[in-house]
Amino acid sequence: MPEIIEPFRIKSVEPIRFTTREDRERILRDAKYNPFLIDADDVLIDLLTDSGTSAMSAAQWGAIMTGDESYAGSRSFRRFEAKIQEIFGFKHVIPTHQGRAAEKILMAIAGGSGKIIPNNNHFDTTRANVEFTGAEALDLVIEEGKDPDHLHPFKGNLDLEKLKTLLSRSRDQIPLGMVTVTNNTGGGQPVSMANIKAIAETLHANGKPFIIDSCRFAENAWFIKQREDGYQDKTPLEIAQEMFSHADGATMSLKKDGFGNIGGFLALNDDALAEQARNILILTEGFPTYGGLAGRDLEALAQGLDEVLDPHYLEYRVATVRYLANKLIETGVKIVQPPGGHAVYIDAKRFYSQIPAEQFPAQVFVNELYVAGGIRGVEIGSVMFGRCIDGVEHPADRELVRLALPRRVYTQAHVNYVADVIAEMFGRRDEATGLRITKQAPFLRHFTAELSPL
Numbered sequence: 001m002p003e004i005i006e007p008f009r010i011k012s013v014e015p016i017r018f019t020t021r022e023d024r025e026r027i028l029r030d031a032k033y034n035p036f037l038i039d040a041d042d043v044l045i046d047l048l049t050d051s052g053t054s055a056m057s058a059a060q061w062g063a064i065m066t067g068d069e070s071y072a073g074s075r076s077f078r079r080f081e082a083k084i085q086e087i088f089g090f091k092h093v094i095p096t097h098q099g100r101a102a103e104k105i106l107m108a109i110a111g112g113s114g115k116i117i118p119n120n121n122h123f124d125t126t127r128a129n130v131e132f133t134g135a136e137a138l139d140l141v142i143e144e145g146k147d148p149d150h151l152h153p154f155k156g157n158l159d160l161e162k163l164k165t166l167l168s169r170s171r172d173q174i175p176l177g178m179v180t181v182t183n184n185t186g187g188g189q190p191v192s193m194a195n196i197k198a199i200a201e202t203l204h205a206n207g208k209p210f211i212i213d214s215c216r217f218a219e220n221a222w223f224i225k226q227r228e229d230g231y232q233d234k235t236p237l238e239i240a241q242e243m244f245s246h247a248d249g250a251t252m253s254l255k256k257d258g259f260g261n262i263g264g265f266l267a268l269n270d271d272a273l274a275e276q277a278r279n280i281l282i283l284t285e286g287f288p289t290y291g292g293l294a295g296r297d298l299e300a301l302a303q304g305l306d307e308v309l310d311p312h313y314l315e316y317r318v319a320t321v322r323y324l325a326n327k328l329i330e331t332g333v334k335i336v337q338p339p340g341g342h343a344v345y346i347d348a349k350r351f352y353s354q355i356p357a358e359q360f361p362a363q364v365f366v367n368e369l370y371v372a373g374g375i376r377g378v379e380i381g382s383v384m385f386g387r388c389i390d391g392v393e394h395p396a397d398r399e400l401v402r403l404a405l406p407r408r409v410y411t412q413a414h415v416n417y418v419a420d421v422i423a424e425m426f427g428r429r430d431e432a433t434g435l436r437i438t439k440q441a442p443f444l445r446h447f448t449a450e451l452s453p454l
């Protein structure tokens with residue numbers, strides 16, 4: 001088989017800025033050992049997130065010029081709505097400026113104290129929007145999904161027995177059920193069609209609506225095509241259509257599989273719920289035919305949704321992540337297996353086994369990665385999820401580093417460079433020492449925390 005190649009050629013480029021190791025040591029020190037506080041101009045390869053960082057196509061940039069900026073009844077909204085209805089099949093399409101705005105509206109309608117919202121794993125913003133209303137965000141991912149070495153093909157699946165038990169015990173407290181495709185919090189892991197169907201049947205048997213957090217739906221569809229019996233000959237579009245045919249609605253961040261730099265939506269079948277959602281939309285986002293977006297954004301996103309389902313793109317996308325993962329595995333680096341659709345998750349606890357969780361090994365990794373190669377990743381460990389109670393650090397159960405690949409942005413040589421830098425870090429891993437937090441905010445401390453080397 002010939003090599004899988006980038007399925008595009010490059011028409012417009014953006015220079016990246018090289019710095020020296022001495023520069024980066026100073027920049028990191030000035031940023032208080034927190035890469036979130038580094039200016040993007042000082043980063044060579046930015047793998048902080050795959051959200052809003054995609055390269056748009058020539059066709060998307062062209063579509064931008066055709067945007068209709070009318071306040072009401074914009075032609076661009078009609079195109080956006082029609083594309084979403086084609087793929088997702090829901091009756092009502094409610095545009096929002098990004099995914100969390102859709103979550104906020106949904107939870108304003110469905111949440112509230114005493115309520116419980118099950119999901120495989122809630123993403124941080126979903127959890128925060130559930131908890132903000134006083135409801136409980138419950139994670140029901142299968143046990144295999146929690147084991148970083150387990151090679152289950154659909155590690156994002158939701159545990160049906162746990163869902164059934166929950167429904168039989170607390171039926172009246174559950175306004176709706178969710179599943180996240182792919183499961184970002186669990187490592188970008190896919191959910192099978194069989195699982196989606198079974199979740200839907202279980203919820204519907206109890207009269208509960210089923211909502212899919214669909215940020216990376218195209219990557220999920222591709223994994224189903226590769227790994228689930230009966231889908232090899234179906235197109236990603238057909239698979240996506242089938243996935244959503246089981247659900248009653250979706251939340252979406254189009255900053256992921258919409259190839260957008262901004263955008264999202266809430267889609268629903270139920271007329272009464274949609275009316276409530278639109279009333280909140282008008283209050284917080286805008287008129288229902290633009291939500292939080294400009295007409296030109298709606299055009300670019302409609303075009304992006306078409307492109308993201310291209311089998312050549314999806315094959316290249318998933319192959320890129322697997323390629324980076326395999327290079328790291330060859331070096332001896334432990335990662336969450338199998339690699340997911342948008343990112344590689346490195347196990348920093350096993351990389352820096354000499355550094356205890358209280359000294360933030362995953363933060364040490366992101367800092368070393370920056371100093372060694374100008375590469376930015378994100379810590380998903382005790383800085384993000386640990387808690388400081390009465391001056392004592394209570395670490396998280398995992399110390400991961402996510403290297404998320406922006407869509408269509410970096411080439412294979414960039415990926416080789418990332419793998420080379422990590423191989424060099426691996427050779428010197430015994431020399432690394434821990435960190436302590438010197439300043440932190442009471443919530444979401446990872447964004448602004450200040451640290452210093454021990």
Ligand code: F0G
Pocket residue numbers: 048049050051098099100101123125126180184213215252253254255263264
């Ligand atoms: N759901 C999932 C699964 C996500 O990964 C995200 C965002 C959201 C919802 C919220 O969407 O950012 O448009 O408001 N994830 C980004 C990330 C931020 O880096 O993984 P948003």
